Amino acid sequence: MKIRSQQIRRRNTMLSELAELIAEEMKRLGIAGEKATDSAGRVVYQLHRRWAGIVLTFPTKDDLVQQRIKMYILERYDGTNADELVREFHVTERYIYNLVQEHRRSKIDKNQLKFDLEEPAD
Numbered sequence: 001m002k003i004r005s006q007q008i009r010r011r012n013t014m015l016s017e018l019a020e021l022i023a024e025e026m027k028r029l030g031i032a033g034e035k036a037t038d039s040a041g042r043v044v045y046q047l048h049r050r051w052a053g054i055v056l057t058f059p060t061k062d063d064l065v066q067q068r069i070k071m072y073i074l075e076r077y078d079g080t081n082a083d084e085l086v087r088e089f090h091v092t093e094r095y096i097y098n099l100v101q102e103h104r105r106s107k108i109d110k111n112q113l114k115f116d117l118e119e120p121a122d
Helices: 007-028 033-051 063-076 080-089 093-110
Strands: none
Touching: 007 033, 063 080, 063 093, 080 093
16 A cells, blocks of 8 residues: 555654644643643653554544534534534534534423322322
8 A cells, every 4th residue: 555645744743743732732721831842742752652653543433532522513503603513523514403402402301390290199
């Protein structure tokens, strides 16, 4: 199998991209910039030492990823941006509308009072 130049570029920058992602998240959590960047570099180096040579495949239908996508869509959906979310998360508009409708129903069900209309047992 011949490797395309784009794949080579991605392979050569994968660890630095990973370090950037980790550093961004650490900064978001309040860790100072230089400390976050240094720590992220150490984490990526440890991953490289442990897993160098191993082929990693990330499943596209993983349950954790699907739950995270649902959460992101529900957080970001404002009633007017379904087309943006479709492009960002590679889902259909129908998927987004069904997800929002299901979420609203579950909130209503949780908030409704339940009445027991049966006759009391003697």
